[in-house]
Amino acid sequence: MNFKLRLWRQKDRTSPGSFQEVEAHGISPDMSFLEMLDEVNNDMIRAGSEPVAFESDCREGICGTCSLVVEGLPHGPDKGTTVCQLFMRRFLDGQTISVEPWRAKAFPILKDLVADRAAFDDIIAAGGFISAKTGSAPDANGLPVPKKDADTAMDAAACIGCGACVAACPNASAMLFVAAKVSHLGHLPQGQPERERRVVRMVSKMDEAGFGNCSNRYECEAACPKEISVEHIARMNRDYGVSSLFGSERVRAEGGAG
Amino acid sequence: MNPIAAYFRSSIGRKQLMGLSGIYLYIFLLIHLVGNIGLLMGPEHFNQYGYLLTHTLREIIIPIEFSLLAAFLLHLGLGFKLAAENRAARPERYAVKASKARSGAYRGWMMLTGSWLLLFVIVHMPHFRFGAYRVAPIANYDGLEMNDLYAEALRSFANPWFTGFYLLSFALLFTHLAHGVQSSLQSLGVNHPRYNTGFRRFSWAYAVVICGGFAALAVWAHFQGKI
Ligand code: FES
Secondary structure, three states: EEEEEEHHHHHHHHOOEEEEEEEOOOOOOOEHHHHHHHHHHHHHHHOOOOOOOOOOOOOOOOOOOOOOOOOOOOOOOOOOOOOHHHHHHHHOOOEEEEEHHHHHHOOEEEEEEEEHHHHHHHHHHHHHHOOOOOOOOOOHHHHOOOOOHHHHHHHHOOOOOOOOOHHHHHOOOOOHHHHHHHHHHOOOHHOOOOHHHHHHHHHHHHOOOOOOOOOOOOHHHHHOOOOOOHHHHHHHHHHHHHHHHHHHOOOOOOOOOO | OOOOHHHOHHHHHHHHHHHHHHHHHHHHHHHHHHHHHHHHHHHHHHHHHHHHHHOOOOHHHHHHHHHHHHHHHHHHHHHHHHHHHHHHHHOOOOOOOOOOOOHHHHHOOOHHHHHHHHHHHHHHHHHHHHHHHHHOEEEOOOOOEEEEEHHHHHHHHHHHHHHHHHHHHHHHHHHHHHHHHHHHHHHOOOOOOOHHHEEEEEEHHHHHHHHHHHHHHHHHHHHHHHH
């Protein structure tokens, strides 16, 4: 298969970027989108030009490193799929495909298709953890968790932190990511001691990082490769209101891990 | 920062205030609509109702009006503020933009329809709430003099431009409510798989009843005024 690619090229954080038109030749329909880009990069290297920078790690849809906006859709046109698991057979031979990085003020572009998602790490460090004693593992049945809660927590824990929710949101809001983390730990007994602190601090970190506000358009849910539900956002809204207005401790926004 | 102050400055806190003020305003719309239905019962009933609000129940109504004004200003101020922040959160736009969500485009028009509704209120309030004292003729029932709001409404709606402006405003209000009612519930954390379809239907039904009701009365007044 052959494709005409429009790849976003940007030298660094501050330089303005633009599209570069590149031809991809002899692509197998069974290649993933990233393997196709590897081929294109090989051609560029052979031709002596600079290859396009993009991120990936596991290439099996579980790590959340890959992050491309393909034809205006974060992770491409498939539902519940990361772009590393998107295959070229999904496209038409000869099709023109635009590839852009995640765009958000809180995710500055480092180079080409690579955006800096450290803001997510800061949010996690602000409260996305539990305090547990180290030592030998406790007995698995020692701490009963209702099946329903375990399921909901698992659904939320499926979040791989890729940031597609931010990329898809018309307001570049990080609500789905933060909600997934808050809801995941909030559903488990181990998450209870820090429950109030967690939601307040994570939300305040999120606001501080410059993400937009949620306007309930649900683009995030549709773009999420793990199909995490906006129900978690409602739960976080509830938790946040209750914890900051009626919480048993006076949580200060600052502080976090360590 | 004090946790309560932090709440009112946070994204979620302000969204919840938007939702609450919105809910207050849309409950008011329902009451307003019920009052307007009085138009169908003729001039005496409608004018007496106006008199009841502006004179007999004055002490109760004025504080309510101020609370509505406060909710309106809060809703509008936060709306503009949040929208500005949202724009700033993505300084560089996508060259190609598509969507996987199957939500209607109208959900993205809140700013636009909201601004129009502000214009509507600026036109509507001085006319029927304050201006009526000056423009409306006087009706006399058993020696009690009052503004003939009924006549004023019919006279105004006889003008097709005036009716058109109102109808357009109701149409935009419709899209505003269709998203807003549901959105306010989500912001306040009211979301449950068992009731979500119900909320979505309620959101639409509410918008249909409110806007359909006002629009029907405007059309009725238009034709009534002509004859
Ligand atoms: S590279 Fe790991 S999810 Fe795509």
